[in-house]
Amino acid sequence: MIRFNILLIGETSCGKSQFLQRYINDSYIKCTPTVGIDCTCHDVYINNTDIRLLFWDATGNIERFGNIIEDYYKRADGIIIFKNATKSSKSLVFNNWIQLALDKKTPNTQLILVSTKQDLILRQIDNFSIHPIHKLPHIITSAKTGNNIQYSIEQLINLMLDKTHEINIQLQSKNSETIALLPKQKNNSTKCFDCCVIL
Numbered sequence: 580m581i582r583f584n585i586l587l588i589g590e591t592s593c594g595k596s597q598f599l600q601r602y603i604n605d606s607y608i609k610c611t612p613t614v615g616i617d618c619t620c621h622d623v624y625i626n627n628t629d630i631r632l633l634f635w636d637a638t639g640n641i642e643r644f645g646n647i648i649e650d651y652y653k654r655a656d657g658i659i660i661f662k663n664a665t666k667s668s669k670s671l672v673f674n675n676w677i678q679l680a681l682d683k684k685t686p687n688t689q690l691i692l693v694s695t696k697q698d699l700i701l702r703q704i705d706n707f708s709i710h711p712i713h714k715l716p717h718i719i720t721s722a723k724t725g726n727n728i729q730y731s732i733e734q735l736i737n738l739m740l741d742k743t744h745e746i747n748i749q750l751q752s753k754n755s756e757t758i759a760l761l762p763k764q765k766n767n768s769t770k771c772f773d774c775c776v777i778l
């Protein structure tokens with residue numbers, strides 16, 4: 580089974596917990612503001628793979644809990660950065676959250692952007708776009724109607740699976756290079772290598 584850690588961040592009251600509640604329980608019951616970080620585990624079966632998702636639902640109140648959240652950026656395989664869909668994707672607050680994630684994440688962490696509360700927008704908008712500045716996938720959702728909730732998580736899972744695959748290929752080729760190099764070292768040495776060393 581593959582395990583992925585997913586961190587949920589964004590401005591307070593933008594709808595992170597409500598999004599997660601809809602994804603896990605398919606329900607829409609008003610959430611109380613998150614204190615610190617709430618952890619929730621959920622198993623899925625996607626692309627013939629068993630996956631255990633560990634969600635870290637962080638409070639948007641970083642003035643008070645910022646230090647607690649710090650550690651989680653580095654341990655996340657995926658980060659979802661949320662904003663309220665009624666606010667612009669160029670808003671300073673939203674872009675500050677994106678910058679924070681970009682600064683603190685590891686190179687292998689996958690990021691997606693999710694706008695919430697689509698049901699409050701009357702005009703027609705694209706459900707999927709690429710953020711004009713940060714070039715990240717941006718999905719518009721509603722926890723109230725359930726629109727695009729599953730889809731968002733599936734998009735992130737696919738990105739994380741692709742990254743895992745890429746890392747495995749790199750590791751395999753690194754290991755085979757090591758195996759190929761070792762016999763050459765024998766030529767100028769009296770030592771005999773009976774086995775391969777995987778670095």
Ligand SMILES: Nc1nc2c(ncn2[C@@H]2O[C@H](COP(=O)(O)OP(=O)(O)OP(=O)(O)O)[C@@H](O)[C@H]2O)c(=O)[nH]1
Nearest residue numbers: 591592593594595596597612613639696721722723
């Ligand atoms: N109309 C509408 N309201 C929503 C939606 N999602 C969340 N809300 C409302 O937005 C408010 C805040 O939602 P939360 O999910 O608690 O927000 P949060 O981002 O987890 O907030 P913190 O935990 O304080 O950081 C609640 O009153 C929700 O009912 C949505 O899809 N549509």
Ligand SMILES: [Mg+2]
Nearest residue numbers: 595596612613
């Ligand atoms: Mg919350």
